Amino acid sequence: MDLRYSESDEKFRVELRSWLAEAVPSHGDAPPRHDWLARREYDAGWQRKLFEAGYAGLHWPKEYGGRDALPTEQLVYYEEIARAHAPYVGINFVGLLHGGPTLIVEGTPEQRKRHVPHILKGEQIWCQGFSEPEAGSDLASLRTRAERDGDHYVVSGHKIWTSFAQVADYCELLVRTDPDARKHKGISWLIMPMDLPGIEIRPLQTIAGEGEFSELFLEEVRIPIENRVGEENDGWRVTNVTLRFERGTAFVSEMYQLQEHLAEIVKVAARVTRHDASAWDDAALRKEVGHLQADLDALWSMVKISVSEASDSGVPDMGRSAAVKLFYTELAQRIADVAMRVLGRAGLSRSDVAELPSERFLAKVLMSLNLTIAAGTSQIQRNILSERILGLPRER
Amino acid sequence: MDFRVSPDQQALQEGIRSFCEGRVSIDHLRELETRDAFDRDLWNELAEMGIFQLRQPEAAGGVGLGTADAVLVFEGLGRALVPGPLVWSHLAAGIIDGAATGGTVVGGLDLIGAGSNPHLVAHWNHLDALLLLRPEGVFRADPKALTAEPVAVPLDPLTPLHHVTDLPGGERLAGPDEARRLWLDGAALVSGQLLGIAEATLTLALDYAKKREQFGRAIGSFQAIKHLLADMFVRQEVARAGAYAGGATLDHPEVGDVERAVSGAKVTSGESALKNAKTCIQVHGGMGYTWEVPAHYYLKRAWVLETIFGTPEEHSSHLADRIATGD
Numbered sequence: 001m002d003l004r005y006s007e008s009d010e011k012f013r014v015e016l017r018s019w020l021a022e023a024v025p026s027h028g029d030a031p032p033r034h035d036w037l038a039r040r041e042y043d044a045g046w047q048r049k050l051f052e053a054g055y056a057g058l059h060w061p062k063e064y065g066g067r068d069a070l071p072t073e074q075l076v077y078y079e080e081i082a083r084a085h086a087p088y089v090g091i092n093f094v095g096l097l098h099g100g101p102t103l104i105v106e107g108t109p110e111q112r113k114r115h116v117p118h119i120l121k122g123e124q125i126w127c128q129g130f131s132e133p134e135a136g137s138d139l140a141s142l143r144t145r146a147e148r149d150g151d152h153y154v155v156s157g158h159k160i161w162t163s164f165a166q167v168a169d170y171c172e173l174l175v176r177t178d179p180d181a182r183k184h185k186g187i188s189w190l191i192m193p194m195d196l197p198g199i200e201i202r203p204l205q206t207i208a209g210e211g212e213f214s215e216l217f218l219e220e221v222r223i224p225i226e227n228r229v230g231e232e233n234d235g236w237r238v239t240n241v242t243l244r245f246e247r248g249t250a251f252v253s254e255m256y257q258l259q260e261h262l263a264e265i266v267k268v269a270a271r272v273t274r275h276d277a278s279a280w281d282d283a284a285l286r287k288e289v290g291h292l293q294a295d296l297d298a299l300w301s302m303v304k305i306s307v308s309e310a311s312d313s314g315v316p317d318m319g320r321s322a323a324v325k326l327f328y329t330e331l332a333q334r335i336a337d338v339a340m341r342v343l344g345r346a347g348l349s350r351s352d353v354a355e356l357p358s359e360r361f362l363a364k365v366l367m368s369l370n371l372t373i374a375a376g377t378s379q380i381q382r383n384i385l386s387e388r389i390l391g392l393p394r395e396r
Numbered sequence: 397m398d399f400r401v402s403p404d405q406q407a408l409q410e411g412i413r414s415f416c417e418g419r420v421s422i423d424h425l426r427e428l429e430t431r432d433a434f435d436r437d438l439w440n441e442l443a444e445m446g447i448f449q450l451r452q453p454e455a456a457g458g459v460g461l462g463t464a465d466a467v468l469v470f471e472g473l474g475r476a477l478v479p480g481p482l483v484w485s486h487l488a489a490g491i492i493d494g495a496a497t498g499g500t501v502v503g504g505l506d507l508i509g510a511g512s513n514p515h516l517v518a519h520w521n522h523l524d525a526l527l528l529l530r531p532e533g534v535f536r537a538d539p540k541a542l543t544a545e546p547v548a549v550p551l552d553p554l555t556p557l558h559h560v561t562d563l564p565g566g567e568r569l570a571g572p573d574e575a576r577r578l579w580l581d582g583a584a585l586v587s588g589q590l591l592g593i594a595e596a597t598l599t600l601a602l603d604y605a606k607k608r609e610q611f612g613r614a615i616g617s618f619q620a621i622k623h624l625l626a627d628m629f630v631r632q633e634v635a636r637a638g639a640y641a642g643g644a645t646l647d648h649p650e651v652g653d654v655e656r657a658v659s660g661a662k663v664t665s666g667e668s669a670l671k672n673a674k675t676c677i678q679v680h681g682g683m684g685y686t687w688e689v690p691a692h693y694y695l696k697r698a699w700v701l702e703t704i705f706g707t708p709e710e711h712s713s714h715l716a717d718r719i720a721t722g723d
Contacts, residue, residue: 001405001464003644003651005397072397266719280720283713290712293719294638294663297656301637304399311398323630379619385629386622390602393617 003304005072012069013076019053020084027087033210033363040125040167043090047122057096057120064104064112065120071307075252082256089253091164095119095126099172102189106230106238111191115170127168129159129192129216130239137380139174140183140236144218146175146190152222153177153190158215161374165201165214168194173223178233187235191227198222208366209350252303255328259296261364262289262335268356269342279342288338295331299324319389326381329371336368399640405468408461412472415445420476422690425554433479433554434522443498447473447482448489452496458489463581467588467643474592474701477693479554481519483585483704487578488527491569492536500524503539505560507531508579510710511703518700520544520558528566529582534575535566552696580658583705584646587639587658590665590701593694594635597669597676598628600691604680615679624675631668638664656718659711666708669698 005013027046031038050056051065058074060066069077089096100119103112118124135142144157155175162171171192178186192199198221203211230238266289269280279285302324310316339361340347346356347365372378386392401409419438428435442448450466452458466486473482484504485495494500503519504527506512517526520539528535544558602625605616615621642661645652673695677684684691702708 001401001468001640001644002398002648003641004648005651009397075397263719263722266716270720286716286720287709287712289719290659290715290717291663291667291708293656293715294660294712295634297641297660298634298638298664301399301641302633304397305637305640308398308400319629320633323633326626327630327634379623382623382626383619385626386616390622390625390629392602392605392622392625393614395617395619395622 005076009070009072009076012073013080016055016077016080017084019055020080020086023049023053024084024086030087033212036166036211040091043087043092044122044125046087046090047092047096047120051121056122057100060100060120061104064100064116071311075304075307078253078256081253082260085260091125091167092119092122094128094164094168094172095124095170098128099126099170099191102172102229102238102241105241106189108226108229110226111229115191124170125164125168127162127164127171127194129162129171129173131161132158133160137377139239140187142174142176142187144173144175145179146177146188146223148225149222151225153188153225153228155190155192155218155221155223157218159218160204160213160215162201162214162216163212165194165216166203166211170194171216174235174239177235181233184236186233187239188232189229189235189238190223191229192221192223193227196221196223206366207369208363251325251328254332255299255303258328258332258335259300261339262292262296264357265289265335265339265342265361268361272342272344272346272356274344279344285338285341292331292335292338295327295334299328299331302327319385322376322381322384322389325376326378326385329368329378332368332371336365340365399644401468401640405465408465409468409472411445412469413475415441416472416476416478420478422693425477425479425690425693428479429553432521433556434519435479436522438478439480439501440498442478442480442482443496448485448498449496450486450489452490456490458496462643463584463646464640464643467584467591467639470585470588471592471595471639474589474697475596476592477554477596477697479519481523483582483589484527486585487582488525491534492525492527494524502527504529505563506579506582506704508575509704509706511707515560515563516547516557517544517560518555518557520546521556526566528563529575529579531575532572533568534570534578536569537564537566552693552700554693555697555700579705580646580654583658583662583711584639584642586701586705587635587642587661587665590662590669590698591632591635591639593698593701594628594632594665594668594672597672597691597694598625598632600694601625601628601672601676601679608681621679624679628672628675631672635665635668653718656715659706659715662706662711663708663715666698666702670695670702673698 031042057066058069058077062068100116103115132142146153146155171194173190173192175188175190176186177188198219200217202215204213204215206212270278272279306316306320346353346358349358350362351359446459449458450461454460481503485502488495488502492502495502501522502525503517503523505515507530523539526537526539542560543562544560547557550557605621606614608615638661642658645654645657676691680689680691683689
């Protein structure tokens with residue numbers, strides 16, 4: 001039980017920090033959220049810089065162009081990225097954290113060659129076509145149909161919650177290849193090029209306003225059979241490779257960014273006046289913020305336990321991953337509540353007002369509501385914890 | 397960085413766990429309720445196991461372990477609700493003769509933390525010495541020379557209390573830095589005990605939810621109950637992360653900020669212990685409200701531990717101040 005980073009981890013930190021000190025300011029400010037083409041250019045450009053500096057695919061194996069970094073180096077990376085306010089993984093999220101890792105584990109040599117290096121360089125943007133209107137928490141009940149026709153699958157169906165669809169080159173698509181099998185058994189995992197005929201993208205307006213997610217309407221889209229990853233009807237297992245990964249480590253950088261966000265809320269509270277004092281003079285607010293800080297620090301320590309456990313097996317412990325996801329997402333919403341109260345009526349504006357950072361704060365406040373729903377709702381996490389970790393019987 | 401419990405530490409945990417299971421059962425605790433909550437033989441056995449001299453250097457006859465190790469030990473003691481002034485005697489080892497070996501039973505009063513009023517001393521009848529932590533230093537007082545009124549009915553039946561009204565200055569043993577260090581150590585060890593309570597109450601509630609049947613099935617199959625237990629698990633793991641980080645940071649201050657880590661430990665473990673103990677009572681339904689089901693002992697002990705070495709409000713405010721000043 002030792003929190004000291006090794007000498008080589010610290011050496012890695014020093015190198016990364018000095019690179020970030022130059023690279024981050026020179027990359028400029030992020031474009032507006034609604035400008036998808038500019039966002040693609042910005043995020044892909046940052047990914048290219050990471051690649052050239054040797055920091056792309058930190059957790060990826062060396063033979064696929066990754067750094068094969070130790071889990072502890074990955075933690076150092078997330079700490080330094082947040083500290084330097086470096087660009088977020090952004091539109092590269094699905095490729096780097098889902099598609100790429102899945103192809104590395106389950107793809108054919110040809111599939112890997114065609115995609116993996118390009119994802120790493122920011123040249124291929126991926127989106128995710130998993131959820132459907134009738135298949136949310138119960139993902140395995142998905143209905144999008146794929147029927148063989150020669151050397152193609154003909155795919156028709158309706159996907160939802162597809163991030164980055166507007167700018168994506170490929171989609172990791174789950175389809176039903178055997179409608180007669182039990183629901184987990186008849187699913188396949190396909191690589192769908194987004195420029196095929198029959199794909200319609202309809203941006204979905206969320207409570208945050210922007211078209212962060214889209215719906216995909218697929219009508220007789222012809223996808224080559226060679227684009228299938230894993231065996232036919234084995235897609236559920238292939239999917240779980242990524243889902244486990246997502247719940248384990250995908251949110252680590254956002255968790256660390258919450259530290260920065262809380263510190264910023266405190267700075268704003270000191271500037272906001274309430275009667276003849278600042279909001280920060282309110283002892284109740286200070287206690288609440290202190291409590292949030294204690295929880296944030298404990299969250300980060302939980303991540304450290306999780307990362308240490310994964311250093312042998314490579315996979316984070318399921319119970320701890322679910323606990324981290326549950327605690328992190330609800331904590332982010334508690335912090336959002338405080339941000340709202342500190343802004344007061346300035347929080348009624350989604351653009352900056354009275355020299356207060358309403359735009360950024362409100363974006364976080366609204367997006368925090370998505371956290372307890374995406375990647376397994378809090379209720380699903382509680383079911384996982386109580387049934388698989390605590391050994392309680394299923395309800396039915 | 398390897399923040400797992402090491403194999404050596406696991407062995408240490410296992411040793412404490414098996415000792416407590418054999419020696420400090422709930423039945424034994426019930427019996428101690430009628431014996432002023434103190435078992436001199438048990439005290440000597442704990443001393444022989446090295447509980448009090450755990451962190452004393454080996455050259456001085458101690459075990460030579462670190463604070464993170466001690467947190468694990470106190471986690472086990474907390475889980476088993478072992479009664480007695482354990483933390484005080486542990487802190488007094490190396491400062492007051494005989495504390496390390498259990499020959500001198502040392503109790504104490506935290507006059508640094510906000511929870512110090514009124515001055516209630518635990519296990520008074522059995523104390524040979526009293527350690528006083530003040531902002532200005534560490535002091536020793538002779539309990540026999542003071543007047544103290546017994547509290548007629550203490551909340552925790554295993555933590556009898558006396559009310560001291562004429563607190564003496566005492567003999568000065570060390571200065572303010574040492575007092576602060578002992579206070580932080582004390583907060584870290586109590587965090588371990590609180591974590592143990594969070595664990596024990598989850599285990600108790602879980603066993604009950606698996607066995608108890610209503611509407612023809614185990615109540616643990618209902619999501620309403622399951623989700624309570626899942627939340628208890630999360631709080632237990634949050635408390636573990638917080639408490640272990642407190643100990644590990646005290647051992648190696650270069651990894652962070654000792655004050656921040658210890659405050660975080662006390663806040664998270666205290667909240668987990670209290671919430672888990674209350675949820676444990678809730679899961680037990682009506683039986684949870686009876687003296688017979690031991691759930692109440694854990695909640696009452698958690699309330700005792702919340703008031704020493706800094707209240708949650710005090711530690712939270714302290715953390716907030718550190719964010720504001722950028723520490």
